[in-house]
Amino acid sequence: MSSVKEVAKRANVSVATVSRVLNNDPVVKQATKEKVLEVIKEMNYRPNLLAKNLRKQASKTIVMVLPSMSNPYFSEIARGAQAAAYDFGYHIIIGTIESKRWILDTYVNLLKTNLAEGMIFVSSSADNELLQTLVDEYPIVLCTENYPGIEAVCVTIDNKRAAYEATVELLRRGHRSIAYIAGNRQSSSVLARIEGYKEALLEAGLAYNPDFVTGAKNNFESVVEAVNGILGKGCRMDGVIAHSDLQASYILKGIKDRRIALDDSIGLISFDGTFIAEITNPSITSIVQPLYDLGYASVHKLVLKLQGDSAEAPEGLVILPHALVIRET
Amino acid sequence: MSSVKEVAKRANVSVATVSRVLNNDPVVKQATKEKVLEVIKEMNYRPNLLAKNLRKQASKTIVMVLPSMSNPYFSEIARGAQAAAYDFGYHIIIGTIESKRWILDTYVNLLKTNLAEGMIFVSSSADNELLQTLVDEYPIVLCTENYPGIEAVCVTIDNKRAAYEATVELLRRGHRSIAYIAGNRQSSSVLARIEGYKEALLEAGLAYNPDFVTGAKNNFESVVEAVNGILGKGCRMDGVIAHSDLQASYILKGIKDRRIALDDSIGLISFDGTFIAEITNPSITSIVQPLYDLGYASVHKLVLKLQGDSAEAPEGLVILPHALVIRET
């Protein structure tokens, strides 16, 4: 209810002075400052940020879009992003796309209507075309998924290396027929991971057989279908690398339900390392991604861009470390 | 970059007319409207919502706070809330508290600085005292968790009834020593559930023994400790009701890891019915909550409040239906 005007009147100063106190302008005389602060407290005054934002032409708000929240993979990233936004003094709006274009548009509109200053795309939340037009006009950061041809900072892990390590681990255990259940899209991370998988096989003197590689959506039926598709080609497998913990958990469930003709003693390694990998039976060996840090770093880079700190202006790839954690599979 | 002013100039009308077109004021002559719309399109003009918000003294934004996102329980609620916000033309900021007071304060500040118009508290995201002061000043809706003495709409399920049904199911199967692993706090939902559990026992002619009831935090160690706490009192149990799917999954994990001296053939029923209950082995029988609907309805009620539609002004409890879904435990 109260405004700078009323505070000014009560404190016997001008609105300019109140504003200066509010913004910690060191030019204000100590005594004046104290009086104003006292009045502010006494009136329980809070500045109207709607006005401040308009005047400063800045919302101090960023948005992060993710495919969904149902996978704990994304919630961890969101958690890191939230912490970073707070640390750097920004508001953050976290939205899930759920594969619906109109939802994505809602968030993009925040940018277009000045309600947000920059945006972070996690995983494959948008297509190349949209991304290109946005990158030209607004500060954008990519998290997890790089887009070929798009000139934007991308914070991710070394997917190729990680898949390489997972494959090497399975080979080390003596597995020789390793299937790769990839993500749905031909995204850059999927491609990089398959590269790493391939490299490890070749290094071990094994042939790369495309029949052992297929994609699956993030639901039980699709994963069962994917594994059975490989099996159906007459391929026998003794190891599997899965695109996510969730996918791996579906494989275990499929095996248990006899929907998949495999034994759960199969070598199984998944990406992500969320708590999902720990609550299944058997628990799943996985490539643990630094999810919190990926979210945090993405926001950090975006803030750097917003503040136009050209010295630290981030460009290109930011690679964060992953780790292979051995569990029961 | 462009503003109503520039659009007005190009269309040879006043800014007032442009604004009327923007807001679909039917008073504008069709021809004028068309011309303005054309210029808007041609200039690719988007209104600056920072200005509109200030002028209208409304941000068209609501905030929903949840304890965390790591439990899919909360992400489903958030999903419903997001959909509702879109349907009713509001922006929504979804924040997770992570048990940190400073994070909660961040979101409360959105209210105090006019950046948000109303707030939804999911589960126990705030204490009674804070809630009371907020309810006095702002439109507030509670989701999932009712607070005694706080006069706010609360959207939830019939927790007592649900726990009653879960207990009856276990009794029906012949279980006679049923433990209740509750949530951490003495919240109203926990209390209601214990009531239902108690009622079912008494109806079956069994005694209610407080030794069989204990609380646990949402992590593995705490749940193991809770179950072993009951076991340590010399209580033998053949059935367990758990506060959440996650807790139930920890119990199964504890049994498998031999940290809990029970067999996984134990009767186990959990609350929530998220996908967690499906990926465990064995899968968990649970009380399925209408999570998406709880989120959706919470936003709907809040919007009703904001629009001051006193006819539909919501008051008191809104109870949504739950369902007992039998799985393997």
Added chain:
DNA sequence: CTGAAAGCGCTTACAG
């Protein structure tokens, strides 16, 4: 060190 005044980009009562 402080104040008067302009202005951020909209909307809306008022007049015509």
Added chain:
DNA sequence: CTGAAAGCGCTTACAG
């Protein structure tokens, strides 16, 4: 049906 003007609550260059 349309326009001129005031005003939402701030911040900031300018003058003193």
